[in-house]
Structures are given as structure tokens and as C-alpha cells.
Amino acid sequence: MIKTLFEDFPEVSSKQWKQLIQYDLKGADYNETLIWKTDEGIHVKPFYHADEFQELPNISDTKAAEWQICQTIFVANVEKSNLKAINAIARGAESIKFILPSDDLVVKDLLVNINLTNTPVFFECQFLSAKFIDQFAFTPNMANIHIVTDIIGNLARTGNWFKNLKADHDELETIVKDTNSFTVQMDLYQNAGANMVQQLAYALSHANEYLNYFDSILSAKEKQSFKVTFSLAVGTNYFFEIAKLRALRTLWPILAEAYGFNTECFIFANPTKRNKTLYDYNTNMLRTTTECMSAILGGANLICNLPYDAIYHKDNEFGERMARNQLLVLRHESYFDKVNNPADGAYYIESLTQQLAEKALELFKDIEANGGFLNQLKKGLIQKKIKESAAKELDRFDKGELILLGTNKHPNPADKMKHELELYPFVKKNPVKTLIEPIIEKRLAEAVEQKRLEDE
Numbered sequence: 001m002i003k004t005l006f007e008d009f010p011e012v013s014s015k016q017w018k019q020l021i022q023y024d025l026k027g028a029d030y031n032e033t034l035i036w037k038t039d040e041g042i043h044v045k046p047f048y049h050a051d052e053f054q055e056l057p058n059i060s061d062t063k064a065a066e067w068q069i070c071q072t073i074f075v076a077n078v079e080k081s082n083l084k085a086i087n088a089i090a091r092g093a094e095s096i097k098f099i100l101p102s103d104d105l106v107v108k109d110l111l112v113n114i115n116l117t118n119t120p121v122f123f124e125c126q127f128l129s130a131k132f133i134d135q136f137a138f139t140p141n142m143a144n145i146h147i148v149t150d151i152i153g154n155l156a157r158t159g160n161w162f163k164n165l166k167a168d169h170d171e172l173e174t175i176v177k178d179t180n181s182f183t184v185q186m187d188l189y190q191n192a193g194a195n196m197v198q199q200l201a202y203a204l205s206h207a208n209e210y211l212n213y214f215d216s217i218l219s220a221k222e223k224q225s226f227k228v229t230f231s232l233a234v235g236t237n238y239f240f241e242i243a244k245l246r247a248l249r250t251l252w253p254i255l256a257e258a259y260g261f262n263t264e265c266f267i268f269a270n271p272t273k274r275n276k277t278l279y280d281y282n283t284n285m286l287r288t289t290t291e292c293m294s295a296i297l298g299g300a301n302l303i304c305n306l307p308y309d310a311i312y313h314k315d316n317e318f319g320e321r322m323a324r325n326q327l328l329v330l331r332h333e334s335y336f337d338k339v340n341n342p343a344d345g346a347y348y349i350e351s352l353t354q355q356l357a358e359k360a361l362e363l364f365k366d367i368e369a370n371g372g373f374l375n376q377l378k379k380g381l382i383q384k385k386i387k388e389s390a391a392k393e394l395d396r397f398d399k400g401e402l403i404l405l406g407t408n409k410h411p412n413p414a415d416k417m418k419h420e421l422e423l424y425p426f427v428k429k430n431p432v433k434t435l436i437e438p439i440i441e442k443r444l445a446e447a448v449e450q451k452r453l454e455d456e
Helices: 014-024 030-034 078-090 130-138 151-158 165-179 187-192 196-214 220-224 238-259 283-298 317-332 347-369 373-379 381-398 446-455
Strands: 068-074 095-100 121-125 145-148 181-185 227-234 265-271
Touching (some): 014 030, 068 078, 068 317, 130 145, 130 165, 151 181, 151 187, 151 373, 165 181, 165 196, 181 196, 187 227, 187 381, 196 227, 196 238, 196 347, 196 373, 196 381, 227 283, 238 265, 238 283, 265 283, 283 317, 373 381
Parallel strands (some): 068 095, 095 121, 121 145, 227 265
């Protein structure tokens, strides 16, 4: 016999809850005491209730249980990179992302003894070459081979096209026709300090430039089989980051459908670099753990963790193994692969998702009404807005309102880092002539850390 618990108790409305809270506040103002406002302009309330929704949100189709663990490998030596990939797969990685610095590397040698039927492989190229695709003639099946190509992302990051606007688009067109896909590298915006509404709106507007270009080039059949990947960075604001991914999955189908493109949204997630620190660096593992958890619960398809020492150490087996094991623990010991759509029905997350999506869509429409993403990049408006958002966040960090443990809260004066630095962990100043002002990734703790290093 099934008996429903609590069926004899009357439902309590959100109005009744608020009245009780107001009574407990003993005259203090409810809004000023318990409601706080985020940088995105979202007011966070002390509780959320089903009766605040005109209709309850539909159950999403996010396959959170199907997320995969990815290992990133920078290819300086083909043979060593191939062995590293094989070792990573043996130790739990389910996909590999190779970062290629030049087009003279032999791709076939990189893939020796890697089962492409079971292991998706991504190639992020730091160059633009349509002829590079010819290297894959040895395999009849390209289903699990993905070329990460984003010419607009390169323009935003470096301030220059690879060659020029026309040449880049011609090369991209050839690549896209062969791969039937493109990538939007929206992680740049988060790492540079953009708030979540900006990240979502810029990603949509960024993607819209590609959709505009390919709308008349691709057939209706090609559009329906097209695959778009969003590469994004996940911060430590746990529930908001879950909502950010869900908002992206809400917004992309609206835009894709308008052009007749496939509405599937493939998300490649990485922890942000913005809150990572040199001092008390083991706390970076705590940060990346919660960031990976947000990515999983938000519905990322692929997650590549950031080693705790990535900002100051060269690639090393220990740091990479620790990063991979964090994901393995989440999967096998924390059971983060057992439930699809785990965030469904959480009214707080549903509310955040809805508000982020609405605000991002409003900003996206404003960008498009004022010339589009490339036009606003050329005028420096996107850069200006990101710098304003980053300055607000940095001000909160400097005031101690935004805490990075071990850096602006409970720093360990005995902690010394000079002898540890193998990589330069700060923004590099390299005077180069650019077409536009580049969007610069910068960590919050850089100024504090530079001063401490000088004092060592």
C-alpha cells in the first residue's frame, strides 16, 4: 500500500513564508536584509516557491549522466604526445584534446594505437589551414575527430585575423564544409572578467556571425546535421554556473532554429583561470572540484579539468593525474554519472536559469540591433564592457568581499613561490600592432601576487 507523506498538512504559500520571515526579522527590512544583488543584476531571494512560476519549468533533456572526461595535451613532440594520450586513456580519460602549434605535425602519428571508435579526439589548432584536413585522409570515419576552429575567437583574443577577414572566412568555409561543425570559444570572456549575462550574450552573438555567414552557403540538410560546440569556462559561483550552462542550452535552440540549423548544443567545459592563485595553490583543487561539479550538473558534454599548478608549472604527470583523478572521484565515488537532469525541479536554479537567459537574450538583441558582434568588437564596445565588469569584480576582491583563500584571506606569509615558477603567471606585455584591441585574460590575484614576489 502506497501512502503519501504529509498529505494531511496544508500547503504553505510563498506569501505565508514571507510573512513568517518578516515576523522573525523583528522590524528589519526584508529586502535590505535578505535579498542581495549580483553583478548580473539578479536579485537573489532567501527562498523560492513553486507558486512563483506562472507554469512549472519543463523537464530538460540534459544527459548529465553521459559527461566525458577529457585530457588536454599540448603537442611539442608527436611521439611523446601520442604516448601521453595513450597513458591518459588507460588511466581514465575518455577523450583527448590535442593543441597543435603548427600545421607541420603529422596527425596520423599522433593517433597511433588510439581507438577512434571509442575515443573522441579534438584538435585545437593555433593556426588556420584548410589543407590540414587532408591529413585525415587515412581514416574513413571522421565521426570522433573534431577540428576546433574559431576565427572570430582568435580575432577577439589576439586582435588580429590569422591572415585577413576574407582569407580567414575562405579557409573556414572549406574546413566547415569538410567537418560540418564550428566552435565558439566563449571561455575567453569569462577568463577576461565578463559576467555571466555577458558571457551568454557574447557567445550567442559570436555564433550568430557564423550562422549569418553560413546560412546561404549550406543546404537545409547540411544545417540539420551541423554540430556547434561551445567551449566555456566555469567559475566558482556554484548554482549560478549550473544555471549558466542550462541557460545556454535554453538560448541556443532559439537562435539555431531561426536559421534552420541543428539545435543540439554541445558544451566543452573547463574550470576558469580567473580565480586561480600562486600562493596556497592547493586551494586551486578545491576551486576546480566545485567548478567541475557545476559543469556536470549544468549538463556539459565534455569536461577537461585544469591542473592545480597549471598557471606556474609546465605540463607534468603529477598535476595532470591529480586533475584527471578529481573527475574520476566525482564519477565513481560521488556518483555524478547516475542521474540525468539532476537540477530539474530546484526552483532556485530554475529561477536563475530563466533570469540569466532573459537578460542574455535582451543583451544579444541589443548587440544585433547595433551592428552585431564583429562591428562592436571593431569599435571596442565589447572590450569596454568586459573591462568594466572585470573592474567591478576586482574591486570586490580588493575590498575582501570576493574571497580567495590564501591570497586576500588568511594568507600564509611563510609561503614562498619564486623558486616554483616555471611559467610566467601574469599577463605578458608584447607590443604588437593589432586591428582591434584584444580581449585579455587576467587573473584576479595578479597584482597581489606580483607584490608578494617582489617582497620575497
